[in-house]
Amino acid sequence: MPQFDRTEPALDLPLPPGATGALVLADGTVLWGKGIGAAGMSVGEVVFNTSMTGYQEVLTDPSYAGQVITFTFPHIGNVGTNAEDIETVTPAARGLIVRADVTDPANWRAARHLDAWLKSYGMVGLAGIDTRALTRRIRDKGAPNGVLVHAPDGRFDLRAAWAEASAWPGLEGMDLAKDVTCTQQFSWDEAEWTLGVGYGRQAEPRFHVVAVDFGAKRNILRCLASAGCKVTVLPATATAEDVLRLSPDGVFLSNGPGDPAATGEYAVPMIKGVLDSGKPLFGICLGHQMLGLALGAKTYKMDTGHxxxxxxxxxxxxxxxxxxxxxxxxxxxxxxxxxHVEVTHRSLFDKSVEGIRVKDKPVFSVQYHPEASPGPQDSHYLFHRFVEMMEGTK
Structure with a gap:
């Protein structure tokens, strides 16, 4: 993780005209702007996202727990928000940073202004920042810890914000899956969304999948349902016995936030038990990383991530x-x-591992999100590959 000088910086800075928000980094850098969303302070790892659509899905992705999201696309908020485009009921992201002021929504599906939506979840935001410069800084120096401050009255305690940013331990070694997982077992049958119909229902499933929830996005569960699966969701702390007593045709390991090595302390023994059972196994994102750990590999933190x-x-x-x-x-x-494990997919940005499979078992995983939401649907075939594995072992 990036290392910063802990010497207290000079923070007796003049307040720019009209400033109601600021980003204070752990190295003492202060970026002024206009506060949006909820008033207050929020600390987290400052990262950037290059998506050109789907900001509501991004903000509600549980994998962003502990992070402040800088959007590189300038038009965030222009289509408003609605009750359908969410990936979890309670967003776990620590805040957002955008370039332009949030405009009134201009979309037929909009039910609420983004600013009002942020306030309803207590999420702090900041507009008017040079997001290109901030993104270059993150790209070149790594993702820093920072504090977002929204002070409508213009009163800022920059020293308190800097102290909080400096003291925050960062995501390395942090188990956040326990904060975003479900608290009890439940069933899922909602299928993918279609224009003019909304979300469908899976009434005639052919397979039973147990999905272990480390911070699962709803659209992953929808894709499983659309592929012909009855889905039973278990909390992140489920054991192999909890999973296997449900007699699933296959087991799914979801995405999630935090350090896989920390979450793996309780998840890896579960995954090893499932591997020993011979059940088809499919992992995404954090689930992919923890599958790697269960197979004997190691993980490490990237400078900026993807x-x-x-x-x-x-x-x-x-x-x-x-x-x-x-x-x-x-x-x-x-x-x-x-x-006995081979790499199946590779990033064309930095050549990092994007997918693996076990050569002698029906087990595979990918680092990316085939369910999209937001994003292209190029990788939906992976859910059907999982179904084919279950067909071959049933």
């Missing part, structure tokens, strides 16, 4: 390139993969 809906990934088996949706700051260390 966050956006436009990341090219190559399928090494077919040679095809998929444009993918991604959100992760940790990655599986390829050099530590055992001989």
């Amino acid at each position: 966050r956006g809906a436009n990341h090219p990934v190559k399928d090494l088996a077919t040679g095809k390139v998929e444009i993918t949706s991604q959100n992760h700051g940790f990655v599986v260390d390829e050099a530590t993969l055992p001989a």
Whole structure:
């Protein structure tokens, strides 16, 4: 993780005219702007997302727990918000940073202004920042810790904000899955959304999938349902016995936030038990990373991570390139993969591991998000690949 000088910086700064918000980084940098959303302070790791659409899905993705999201696309908020385009009921992101002021919504599906939506969830935001400059800083120096401040009265305690940013431990070593997982078992049958119809229902499932929720996005569950699955969702702390007593045809490991090594302390033993059972197993994002740990590999934290809906990934088996949706700051260390595990997908940005499979078992995982939401649907075939594995072992 980036290291910052903990010496107190000079923070007796004049208040720019009209400033009601600021981003205070752990190195003492202060970026002024206009506060949006809820008033107050919020600390987190400052990251950037390059998606050109789907800001509501991004803000409600549980994998953003502990993070402040800088949107590189300038038109955030222009289509408002609605009750359908959410990936979890309670957003876990720490806040957002945008370039332009949030405009009134101009979309037929809009039910609420983004600013009002942010206030309803107590989420702090900041507008008017040079997001290009901030993104370059993150790209070149790594994702810093920072505090968002929204003070409508113009009163800022920059020293308190800097102290909080400096003291925050960062995501490395942090288990956040427990904060965003479900608290009890439940069933899911909602299928994907279609224009003019809304969300469908899976009434005639052919397979039973147990999904372990480390911070699952709703659209993952919808994709499983649309592929013909009855889905039973279990909390992140479920054991192998909890999973297998439900007699699933397959097991799914969801996305989620935080350090996979920290979450893996309780999840890896569960995954090893499922591997021993021979059940088909499919993991996404954090689930992919923890599958790697269960197989004997290691993970490490990236400088900036991958966050956006436009990341090219190559399928090494077919040679095809998929444009993918991604959100992760940790990655599986390829050099530590055992001989019976092979890399199936690779990032064309930095050559990092984007997918693995076990050679002698119906087990595979990908680092990116085939369910999209937001993003392209190039990778939906992976859900059908999982179904084919279940067909082959049933």
